[in-house]
Amino acid sequence: MSKQKLIVIGGDAAGMSAASKIRREHPDREIIVFERQNHTSYAACGIPYFIAGQVSSAENLVAREPEVFRKKQHIDVRTQQEVTEIDTGNHRVRVTDLSNRKTYWEEWDTLLIATGASPIVPDVEGMDAEGIFALSTLQSGINTFRYMQAERPKKAVIVGGGYIGIEMAEALLERNMQVSLIDMAPQLMTTLDEDMAGPIADYMRDKGIAVFLGEKLSHFEKDREGKIKAVVTDKQTLEADLVILGMGVKPNSKLAAGDGIRLGAADAVGVNKKLETSHPGIWAAGDCADSFHILKKQQVFIPLGTTANKHGMVAGINISGGNTEFPGVLGTAITKFLDLEISRTGLSEKEAKKMGITYRSNTIESPTFSGYYPGTGKMAVKLLVEEKTGRLLGGQITGKVAAAKRIDTIVAAISAGMTAKDIVDLDLSYAPPFSPVWDPVQTAARTLL
Amino acid sequence: MSKQKLIVIGGDAAGMSAASKIRREHPDREIIVFERQNHTSYAACGIPYFIAGQVSSAENLVAREPEVFRKKQHIDVRTQQEVTEIDTGNHRVRVTDLSNRKTYWEEWDTLLIATGASPIVPDVEGMDAEGIFALSTLQSGINTFRYMQAERPKKAVIVGGGYIGIEMAEALLERNMQVSLIDMAPQLMTTLDEDMAGPIADYMRDKGIAVFLGEKLSHFEKDREGKIKAVVTDKQTLEADLVILGMGVKPNSKLAAGDGIRLGAADAVGVNKKLETSHPGIWAAGDCADSFHILKKQQVFIPLGTTANKHGMVAGINISGGNTEFPGVLGTAITKFLDLEISRTGLSEKEAKKMGITYRSNTIESPTFSGYYPGTGKMAVKLLVEEKTGRLLGGQITGKVAAAKRIDTIVAAISAGMTAKDIVDLDLSYAPPFSPVWDPVQTAARTLL
Numbered sequence: 001m002s003k004q005k006l007i008v009i010g011g012d013a014a015g016m017s018a019a020s021k022i023r024r025e026h027p028d029r030e031i032i033v034f035e036r037q038n039h040t041s042y043a044a045c046g047i048p049y050f051i052a053g054q055v056s057s058a059e060n061l062v063a064r065e066p067e068v069f070r071k072k073q074h075i076d077v078r079t080q081q082e083v084t085e086i087d088t089g090n091h092r093v094r095v096t097d098l099s100n101r102k103t104y105w106e107e108w109d110t111l112l113i114a115t116g117a118s119p120i121v122p123d124v125e126g127m128d129a130e131g132i133f134a135l136s137t138l139q140s141g142i143n144t145f146r147y148m149q150a151e152r153p154k155k156a157v158i159v160g161g162g163y164i165g166i167e168m169a170e171a172l173l174e175r176n177m178q179v180s181l182i183d184m185a186p187q188l189m190t191t192l193d194e195d196m197a198g199p200i201a202d203y204m205r206d207k208g209i210a211v212f213l214g215e216k217l218s219h220f221e222k223d224r225e226g227k228i229k230a231v232v233t234d235k236q237t238l239e240a241d242l243v244i245l246g247m248g249v250k251p252n253s254k255l256a257a258g259d260g261i262r263l264g265a266a267d268a269v270g271v272n273k274k275l276e277t278s279h280p281g282i283w284a285a286g287d288c289a290d291s292f293h294i295l296k297k298q299q300v301f302i303p304l305g306t307t308a309n310k311h312g313m314v315a316g317i318n319i320s321g322g323n324t325e326f327p328g329v330l331g332t333a334i335t336k337f338l339d340l341e342i343s344r345t346g347l348s349e350k351e352a353k354k355m356g357i358t359y360r361s362n363t364i365e366s367p368t369f370s371g372y373y374p375g376t377g378k379m380a381v382k383l384l385v386e387e388k389t390g391r392l393l394g395g396q397i398t399g400k401v402a403a404a405k406r407i408d409t410i411v412a413a414i415s416a417g418m419t420a421k422d423i424v425d426l427d428l429s430y431a432p433p434f435s436p437v438w439d440p441v442q443t444a445a446r447t448l449l
Numbered sequence: 450m451s452k453q454k455l456i457v458i459g460g461d462a463a464g465m466s467a468a469s470k471i472r473r474e475h476p477d478r479e480i481i482v483f484e485r486q487n488h489t490s491y492a493a494c495g496i497p498y499f500i501a502g503q504v505s506s507a508e509n510l511v512a513r514e515p516e517v518f519r520k521k522q523h524i525d526v527r528t529q530q531e532v533t534e535i536d537t538g539n540h541r542v543r544v545t546d547l548s549n550r551k552t553y554w555e556e557w558d559t560l561l562i563a564t565g566a567s568p569i570v571p572d573v574e575g576m577d578a579e580g581i582f583a584l585s586t587l588q589s590g591i592n593t594f595r596y597m598q599a600e601r602p603k604k605a606v607i608v609g610g611g612y613i614g615i616e617m618a619e620a621l622l623e624r625n626m627q628v629s630l631i632d633m634a635p636q637l638m639t640t641l642d643e644d645m646a647g648p649i650a651d652y653m654r655d656k657g658i659a660v661f662l663g664e665k666l667s668h669f670e671k672d673r674e675g676k677i678k679a680v681v682t683d684k685q686t687l688e689a690d691l692v693i694l695g696m697g698v699k700p701n702s703k704l705a706a707g708d709g710i711r712l713g714a715a716d717a718v719g720v721n722k723k724l725e726t727s728h729p730g731i732w733a734a735g736d737c738a739d740s741f742h743i744l745k746k747q748q749v750f751i752p753l754g755t756t757a758n759k760h761g762m763v764a765g766i767n768i769s770g771g772n773t774e775f776p777g778v779l780g781t782a783i784t785k786f787l788d789l790e791i792s793r794t795g796l797s798e799k800e801a802k803k804m805g806i807t808y809r810s811n812t813i814e815s816p817t818f819s820g821y822y823p824g825t826g827k828m829a830v831k832l833l834v835e836e837k838t839g840r841l842l843g844g845q846i847t848g849k850v851a852a853a854k855r856i857d858t859i860v861a862a863i864s865a866g867m868t869a870k871d872i873v874d875l876d877l878s879y880a881p882p883f884s885p886v887w888d889p890v891q892t893a894a895r896t897l898l
Contacts, residue, residue, distance in 0.1 A: 043819060043821070043881065045819075045881050046819060046821055046822070046881045049822060049882070054822070054823050055821045055822065055823070061821060294876075305879055305886050306877070306879040306886055306887075307876075309887065310874075327874035327876075328876070329876045330876040331876075332876045333878065333880075334883050334884075335880050336880070336882055336883075341883075343878050345876065345878070370492060370494075370495060372495055372498075372504050373495070373498060373504065374503050374504070402851060402854060404883065405851060405854065405855070405878065406854070406857070407878050408855070408857070408875075408878055408888070409857045409858060409861050411858075411875055411876055411877055411878070412861035412862050412867070412875055413861050413865075415865075415871070415874075415876070416861065416862075416864075416866075417865075418861075418865065422864070425759075425776035425864075426776075426857075426861055427743075427776075427777070427778045427779040427780075427781045427794065427860055427864070428781065428857045429781050429782065429783035429794070429853070429854065429857055430494070430753070430754055430783065431494060431612075431782075431783045431784050431785070432492065432494050432495045433498070433785055434783050434785075434790075434853065435783075435854070437462070437754050437755055438755075438758065441857075
């Protein structure tokens with residue numbers, strides 16, 4: 001067997017999971033990881049909680065430093081090295097050492113593209129103002145934090161009402177800032193249906209966030225020093241000394257596309273269930289790649305930390321000579337705004353309609369625990385079932401204490417092809433501090449029978 | 450159609466769920482419910498939290514008063530009426546009015562036995578001492594509470610380390626009592642395996658409960674006034690001015706057995722999946738009846754509130770002319786001692802061994818949330834899979850904040866016949882305040898692959 005040299009582009013969840021798996025299976029294989037930033041394997045999802053001050057240091061978000069990969073796993077992690085070209089014909093990548101701008105070529109036998117995703121940045125006037133931050137890498141979180149420490153901003157505007165927008169609204173509120181949030185959609189969290197998203201906006205307003213929906217970003221205004229001064233929408237001008245962009249992300253797939261590797265859903269790197277790209281010996285994993293959707297039966301682009309880790313595991317097993325497939329996603333997600341928990345999985349009404357599926361849906365309200373138990377909160381559960389088969393298609397949950405993690409029961413049920421009746425039949429756990437006698441998920445299922 | 454008169458014996462969860470369902474389907478049917486106590490439809494599971502003072506009044510535990518059933522649903526609920534005989538030949542029951550000791554017969558077309566279960570009371574010397582309480586009915590909870598108010602006991606001994614024992618240990622600790630707990634088994638919570646139960650005893654001791662395992666109750670000592678003075682075991686004498694019995698329950702099935710209705714598992718009333726007894730037109734539901742165990746493929750006696758509610762629903766549908774089956778139980782249970790959560794479902798190692806199943810099992814430790822997120826706690830997950838098929842057989846969880854309700858994911862997985870691999874594949878929810886990237890249930894499943 002030749003030396004079987006593996007090159008990984010990108011040192012975060014997907015890349016490092018795969019590299020670690022391959023190292024465990026092949027102690028002697030040469031493994032090089034190119035990472036253009038300084039950090040590896042960090043929890044990007046934790047950045048809002050670092051900015052809120054709930055996580056005391058950015059280092060806490062790093063699962064494993066490059067040095068540890070080098071010493072303990074003999075993985076040649078090269079930080080500050082940017083891959084600028086893939087040459088599939090010659091099985092090599094061109095690398096720029098960002099510390100000295102020197103470039104060099106490195107050959108591979110196997111290549112794993114794990115370049116992640118980047119925040120979408122609007123092409124508008126004033127975008128170059130100081131004080132506008134899009135959160136993605138750990139470094140971007142650190143930069144935002146340092147800016148806040150130095151400038152002590154008081155008025156923040158968040159552009160985008162998705163997961164990052166909502167989590168950052170909480171974080172900046174925790175920092176005692178005056179926070180506005182704008183979104184061009186008529187609702188927050190477009191992965192939820194409008195009836196479930198409405199109360200979230202109400203709650204955020206209750207807690208002091210100025211939420212403006214159906215309002216489109218026009219441009220940014222700077223002061224004389226080039227710092228952000230205001231966010232201008234199609235309806236108003238909002239003063240701001242800090243702007244957070246939460247407008248979604250796009251896959252970092254240009255590098256792959258440059259040499260003809262096929263792009264898939266939303267221009268992410270197209271992969272099959274083994275996470276192979278269109279080119280033999282070239283794999284892709286994590287936020288840069290697309291994923292199979294279990295219910296839509298097609299590739300989608302839903303970049304998330306859990307998926308990146310699973311991608312890394314699957315690619316690692318297959319590159320190591322194993323044979324496994326990525327099982328697919330259901331678009332499961334969970335977040336919270338202060339004590340209001342939010343989760344979803346499977347198809348929303350919007351998605352079911354788009355797919356031409358005839359469905360029934362219902363939303364119930366329930367206490368999270370027994371109604372008499374102290375600390376119980378309200379929660380809402382929405383379930384969708386296919387009209388024809390009764391099969392569960394999706395679920396959405398909002399509510400207080402311990403509401404949202406119940407989405408996992410729905411995830412398991414959808415994955416198993418269960419009907420609403422099957423959910424009612426489940427022997428779920430009950431005790432007064434944990435649940436009403438009928439778990440709210442079952443109560444929702446009962447109303448669909 | 451004749452008047453189709455229904456008699457229900459027992460006015461708690463199973464009986465009243467069934468009666469309500471039948472009323473909804475048949476507005477004109479005559480429905481009589483005999484209840485020997487004063488209360489209907491109460492949450493017996495809430496009694497420890499009432500005694501702890503966390504639920505301010507016993508009335509809070511009552512879901513619906515007899516008066517409401519009478520007025521709103523035209524169900525003839527007769528409290529303080531004890532059925533003392535079933536006469537299957539003549540389709541009638543003999544009833545004693547406990548208020549005046551008069552007896553009378555009442556005929557039925559359909560009979561539902563929902564007589565519940567009673568706490569096991571040991572046949573030992575001193576059992577008649579004042580200050581010994583076995584919790585079952587709401588009235589027993591009220592009696593215990595009143596005794597505590599009047600006598601201000603300071604030293605409690607709990608006999609039995611199951612769910613009630615652990616919940617009452619918490620409750621009495623909350624009442625600032627000195628609490629001892631004895632159990633003849635070498636571990637607490639015998640529905641868990643020893644390795645999972647051990648840390649629960651350690652934690653209870655840490656919090657000030659004197660836990661004595663492998664210690665058998667010998668008898669009780671009374672003072673001159675006939676009040677409890679001490680609990681004597683085979684190893685020591687424990688001073689006590691309050692004793693709580695948590696030695697399990699036995700089905701109230703003597704009434705049914707008296708007229709030859711077949712008894713099933715653990716002498717509970719034997720039922721089929723439709724909840725029919727051995728006698729046509731006679732049904733049984735709730736804690737007095739046995740239940741089908743999905744994995745053991747046989748009837749078992751595991752009386753629980755959720756099961757009683759499901760039994761009531763199934764019996765109600767079938768008596769109303771519908772056709773449904775009770776899906777079975779997995780022995781799912783959940784409880785907590787202070788902030789230590791405990792849950793289990795499916796087969797334990799002990800049970801798998803007894804069934805002659807070759808299995809593999811593993812226990813992992815994990816943080817409940819992202820390790821860096823404030824408030825995260827430790828949890829342990831134990832999973833069992835069948836060696837031959839990889840199919841999941843059971844799960845046990847102990848741990849802090851938000852640990853235990855994850856058992857529901859395992860419940861759904863077992864019910865669907867999933868393997869450990871299927872669990873790893875689930876698109877479970879992740880965000881730092883809710884879970885590590887790999888949910889602890891998945892981490893446990895991964896170690897079994």
